[in-house]
Amino acid sequence: MANKDPLPHARSWLFAPGDSEKKMLKATAGPADIVLLDLEDAVAEEEKGAARARVARFLASQPESDRRRLWVRINPLDGPHALADLAAVIPALPGGIMLPKSGGREDVERLDNYLSALEVSAGVSRGATPVIALVTETAQAMFTTGGYRGAPRLVAMTWGAEDLAAAVGASGNRKDDGAYGFTYELARSLCLLGASAAAVAPIESIHGDFHDTDGLRKRAETARREGYRGMLAIHPDQVGIINDAFMPEAGEIAIAQAIVDLFAANPGVGAIAYGDTMLDRPHLARAQALLAMVAATAG
Numbered sequence: 001m002a003n004k005d006p007l008p009h010a011r012s013w014l015f016a017p018g019d020s021e022k023k024m025l026k027a028t029a030g031p032a033d034i035v036l037l038d039l040e041d042a043v044a045e046e047e048k049g050a051a052r053a054r055v056a057r058f059l060a061s062q063p064e065s066d067r068r069r070l071w072v073r074i075n076p077l078d079g080p081h082a083l084a085d086l087a088a089v090i091p092a093l094p095g096g097i098m099l100p101k102s103g104g105r106e107d108v109e110r111l112d113n114y115l116s117a118l119e120v121s122a123g124v125s126r127g128a129t130p131v132i133a134l135v136t137e138t139a140q141a142m143f144t145t146g147g148y149r150g151a152p153r154l155v156a157m158t159w160g161a162e163d164l165a166a167a168v169g170a171s172g173n174r175k176d177d178g179a180y181g182f183t184y185e186l187a188r189s190l191c192l193l194g195a196s197a198a199a200v201a202p203i204e205s206i207h208g209d210f211h212d213t214d215g216l217r218k219r220a221e222t223a224r225r226e227g228y229r230g231m232l233a234i235h236p237d238q239v240g241i242i243n244d245a246f247m248p249e250a251g252e253i254a255i256a257q258a259i260v261d262l263f264a265a266n267p268g269v270g271a272i273a274y275g276d277t278m279l280d281r282p283h284l285a286r287a288q289a290l291l292a293m294v295a296a297t298a299g
Helices: 021-029 045-061 064-069 082-092 105-122 162-168 182-198 213-226 236-245 250-265 281-298
Strands: 012-017 034-038 070-073 096-099 131-134 154-158 201-204 230-233 271-274 277-280
Touching (some): 012 236, 021 045, 034 045, 064 070, 082 105, 096 105, 105 131, 154 182, 162 182, 182 201, 213 236, 250 271, 250 277, 277 281
Parallel strands (some): 012 230, 131 154, 154 201, 201 230
């Protein structure tokens, strides 16, 4: 099955704790492109069972047409909860699954096997449930980010710095100026490159300080320029900023359209002058991608 975008354009991916119906309702009522109902980090060990039942009931209570944007972050495959999570939520038709602590392509393939069996059992079309993988949360995973091309169900990849810091025994993951240290910037770059190699959407990690709206805006705008397609959010107040940051400004759209029109008017040309700049085919490809993203979001 060919990989497809989970939504025409998924800019904001908002976590909502699976142990709180109030927070799940608030997240679902907001403008997030995707809501991630969280059974992993947001839920204490002793509450895992109750939370998965709550998430399953919550999903089942939502109109089926709305569940496409309601995804579930399950617990890691190598722990005791993942299969129970999947068995509880797949019959309720979530929009997709977030796989945490993915160690590589083989984990996505293993998840695909579980999902296929559960979909058939639930009377759901096999392959109907897409996957986003968190690909840098362990030291081992850092060496496998380039191997996901063709992984079943995979539509997006994202990265995390907190679990990685714990995995390597670091006391922190940021430098004195607040920027990520080299190892974590490496993780970020490997996620972007790995997603591009796999032809899936790269999604930027969280901005942990939800009061820092200026920092979030700057980071989200930078991420879009660098090639990221969207960003994780931990608070509803972050969603609007992320949605705006991942939409190009009117000037960018106008330039992209002018580039596309220029090449269309000069078919077969490999390079062409645009103002004081020489443009070639990579410029055209970027312009076309930007216009396609705008069209998908508008649609």
